[in-house]
Amino acid sequence: MNQMVFGAMGRPQFSELEIKAVREGIDGVKGMIPARCYYDPDIYEYEVEHILKKNWLCVGRWDFAKDPGDYFTVRMFGEPVLIIRDRQGELHALINVCQHRWAQVMEDGSGHTNLLVCPYHSWTYELDGRLRGVTVQDIPNFDKSTCRMPELRLEVWEGFVFVNFDPDAAPLGPQLKGLDALIGRYGIGSYKFGGRTDYDTTWNYKFSFETGYEAYHHEGVHKSILSNTAQYYNPIAFGEIWGAYGGSHPHMEDRRPEHPFGPPPWLKPEELDTFEDISIFVAVYPNLITFMNSHQVTYISTEFMSVDANRATTANAFAPWAFDRPNAAQTMAGQIQMMKDVQDQDTAGCRMLQNGIRSSFNRRSLVHPLREPQLSHYYSWMLDQYMA
Secondary structure (H helix, E strand, O other): HHHHHHHHHHHHEEHHHHHHHHOOOOOOOOOOOOOHOOHHHHHHHHHHHHOOOOEEEEEEEEEEEEEEEEEEEEEEOOOEEEEOOOOOOOEEEEEEEOOOOOOEEOOOEEOOOOEOOOOOOOOEEEOOOOOOOOOOOOOOOHHHOEEEOOOOEEEEEEEEEEOOOOOOOOHHHHOOOOHHHHHHHOHHHOOOEEEEEEEOOOOOHHHHHHHHOHHHHHHOOOHHHOOOHHHHOEEEEEOOOEEEEEOOOOOOOOOOOOOOOOOOOOOOHOOOOOOOOOOEEEEEEOEEEEEEOOOOOEEEEEEEEOOEEEEEEEEEEHHHHHHHHHOOOHHHHHHHHHHHHHHHHHHHHHHHHHHHHHOHHHOOOOOOOOOHHHHHHHHHHHHHHHHO
């Protein structure tokens, strides 16, 4: 039996051949999870409840809400979520709904506020979601001190803000400790927002993730701007919920591509001629993919809407010291434009994948063992999630 079926509680079931293709490979070559995982609405609904809502999801960067009262909104699985910094400087992920009659409290977007005021009846909430006041008169037998806007778990890792719908999920930080040796020197947690592009996707969220998790597609999708770069990127390390791959390009004579803002200030003088600024792609399963080096981080995150329509963000953040370097604004503008150009091509690539994924002839896929092995780690993780 080679077809996926559904078991108890709608859990996808896989044939032995489908499992073998991901775990061991067939004739020594591994494959993807089955094509139906990218378009079947029932599989997607299972993913939402048993995978996506059980894992940590990136929603933005720390300085999207930099100061007390700053906020921004996202929408996950139809849930309006408000990320806001309280008066003590702590970030909160509040369900953006008044507890009176469920009106949305803050409009979608970002900004600054001193109080959360529901526009429908003017109930007011503190910045941490606690109910502060009921308009006109108090309600008999209603204890205001027990009422607050629901809150999701929130953690910040290297400046990335993550939320989790599962109150029992393991903390995120310890699961990413293994990345310290790779990127700890850069201080990415202090990198500051530089620019972003938001766009609606017409493909399954996994395609956005996978496209950033391998450089093999540079030979096709990015042929005009990144051709002949795939050979320089190789797997570096893997953790339980993360993977990293990358490498360094051959040195240019003036080293400008490697250090567009000049050498980082933490670089020792004796390292100037030998330091290789390795570009590292770090993926945190299931929705954050990043491109990191000593001066910037580019990343993609997704707001989940449906099996093949979502809202995504591709953004840049730069090292604090880069903002003070000569011609910083011009250099950043060039980096941001490059990010947009690459994303435009990735958008076209993801559409190609979604256009082909529904073919009834899609029975066996191939993962390149030299250029895409990190995808096999991700597919194995997904299979674990389906079968857990």
